[in-house]
Amino acid sequence: MSNILKAALDREIERYVAENPKSRAIQERAERSLPGGDSRNSIWWAPFPTYVTRGEGSRLHDVDGHARVDLINNMTTLILGHSHPAVVKAVTEQAARGLSFPAPSELVVRWGEIIVDRIPSIDKVRFVNSGTEGTLNAIRAARAFTGKDKIGKFEGGYHGAHDDVAVSVDPPITKAGEARAPTPVADYLGVPRKSPAETIVMPYNDLEASAAIIERHKSDLAAVIVEPVIGRLGMVPADVEFLKGLRDLTQRLGIVLIFDEVIALRVARGGAQERFGVIPDMTAMGKIIGGGMPVGGFGGRADIMELFNPKSGPKVKHAGTFNGNPMTAAAGVATLEALTPAVYQRLEQLGESVRKKLSALIKERETPMGVTGIASLFSLQFTSETIRDYRSVQSNDKTFQRLMFIGLLNEGFALSPSCAGNVSAAINEKDIDAFVAAVGRVMERAGYG
Numbered sequence: 001m002s003n004i005l006k007a008a009l010d011r012e013i014e015r016y017v018a019e020n021p022k023s024r025a026i027q028e029r030a031e032r033s034l035p036g037g038d039s040r041n042s043i044w045w046a047p048f049p050t051y052v053t054r055g056e057g058s059r060l061h062d063v064d065g066h067a068r069v070d071l072i073n074n075m076t077t078l079i080l081g082h083s084h085p086a087v088v089k090a091v092t093e094q095a096a097r098g099l100s101f102p103a104p105s106e107l108v109v110r111w112g113e114i115i116v117d118r119i120p121s122i123d124k125v126r127f128v129n130s131g132t133e134g135t136l137n138a139i140r141a142a143r144a145f146t147g148k149d150k151i152g153k154f155e156g157g158y159h160g161a162h163d164d165v166a167v168s169v170d171p172p173i174t175k176a177g178e179a180r181a182p183t184p185v186a187d188y189l190g191v192p193r194k195s196p197a198e199t200i201v202m203p204y205n206d207l208e209a210s211a212a213i214i215e216r217h218k219s220d221l222a223a224v225i226v227e228p229v230i231g232r233l234g235m236v237p238a239d240v241e242f243l244k245g246l247r248d249l250t251q252r253l254g255i256v257l258i259f260d261e262v263i264a265l266r267v268a269r270g271g272a273q274e275r276f277g278v279i280p281d282m283t284a285m286g287k288i289i290g291g292g293m294p295v296g297g298f299g300g301r302a303d304i305m306e307l308f309n310p311k312s313g314p315k316v317k318h319a320g321t322f323n324g325n326p327m328t329a330a331a332g333v334a335t336l337e338a339l340t341p342a343v344y345q346r347l348e349q350l351g352e353s354v355r356k357k358l359s360a361l362i363k364e365r366e367t368p369m370g371v372t373g374i375a376s377l378f379s380l381q382f383t384s385e386t387i388r389d390y391r392s393v394q395s396n397d398k399t400f401q402r403l404m405f406i407g408l409l410n411e412g413f414a415l416s417p418s419c420a421g422n423v424s425a426a427i428n429e430k431d432i433d434a435f436v437a438a439v440g441r442v443m444e445r446a447g448y449g
């Protein structure tokens with residue numbers, strides 16, 4: 001089979017190269033000023049990425065004149081789709097009033113009120129400019145609050161690009177140790193040796209093994225950080241009992257539980273914590289709360305967030321030229337206000353529909369594939385194994401995955417390079433049917449007719 005897949009992949013790439021000459025030319029130019037022509041690894045792929053000219057509703061237009069259905073929405077950010085009228089209006093009006101100020105604006109207060117009102121764990125919130133800064137500050141707060149240094153994370157979990165969490169995101173299996181007691185592995189050169197020494201790694205969705213690791217390190221552990229829906233493994237929701245077990249254990253041991261809801265916030269108006277009924281001490285956010293502008297946030301229990309109160313010190317300093325800037329606040333408020341319960345219900349139905357239709361297709365074609373996801377999030381898996389953790393996701397056939405990704409670009413559909421996707425409110429059932437049909441055609445070209 002793998003020779004058939006390899007030949008099919010070569011044909012998809014040949015077609016992709018032939019149909020995207022302008023993107024290819026820009027990539028060649030980009031390589032003269034940016035390493036590999038790239039400034040963001042997550043949107044680079046071989047042989048070259050497509051260069052986008054504009055987004056409009058559910059469509060992503062590129063320099064070669066393709067208008068693809070956008071099923072990635074800037075890595076889950078654009079929950080309303082591109083250029084939603086309310087967001088465009090808010091940002092345009094704010095731009096005319098001023099881009100950034102050396103003083104707060106009232107918009108940021110409104111933004112904070114919406115977050116505090118919706119997210120159960122958040123008594124107080126602060127805004128930053130990336131999810132990376134969100135998790136970094138939540139972890140720092142936990143360290144300050146507990147007086148301890150170590151943190152615990154889960155194998156395969158991505159929490160941004162800072163040293164503490166650049167550990168065991170995608171470790172080579174040969175270095176990763178036992179499945180139930182993973183060895184912490186630095187993710188790339190430049191991560192200091194202290195990171196894998198100070199960050200303990202646990203198996204996702206395995207409460208018993210994780211609890212044993214937490215107990216062993218309890219006197220040094222400031223925080224456990226976990227995604228209630230783990231993005232990198234294919235938008236896989238945690239078992240509620242797993243999250244509840246982590247909640248009980250960390251509470252008993254005085255360890256701060258941080259939910260990284262940078263992606264998971266999409267699954268309900270109050271985030272995954274509301275949906276699953278498990279309330280952490282701190283929550284890190286990003287993506288949808290900024291409506292498409294650069295954003296991050298962190299918030300949680302009043303007694304922990306008090307560390308940042310400038311009136312009393314502050315105990316933890318936290319500045320940032322663009323924190324809570326009015327442009328991001330404008331886009332964020334407009335987006336969050338447009339996200340009514342009815343919109344969430346629609347996203348839920350569309351997400352359910354895409355997962356059901358893909359599953360039916362996979363079953364009908366007897367293809368070694370699967371579908372994971374929840375609410376508006378989904379991912380194709382290139383294995384028949386049930387995906388619950390980092391080890392099970394290793395069974396994915398990488399050639400098939402790449403073939404599907406490039407094949408779908410050729411068909412006019414944009415997913416992430418790992419074939420994860422999500423629906424925005426700009427999508428409709430017709431787009432979903434067209435997408436599922438396109439997946440079927442790529443399967444056919446891969447030998448699953």
Ligand SMILES: Cc1ncc(COP(=O)(O)O)c(C=O)c1O
Nearest residue numbers: 130131132158159160262263286
């Ligand atoms: C779960 C999770 N946490 C944190 C981050 C980092 O966010 P940012 O890319 O805005 O720094 C990401 C980004 O994809 C993410 O998916």
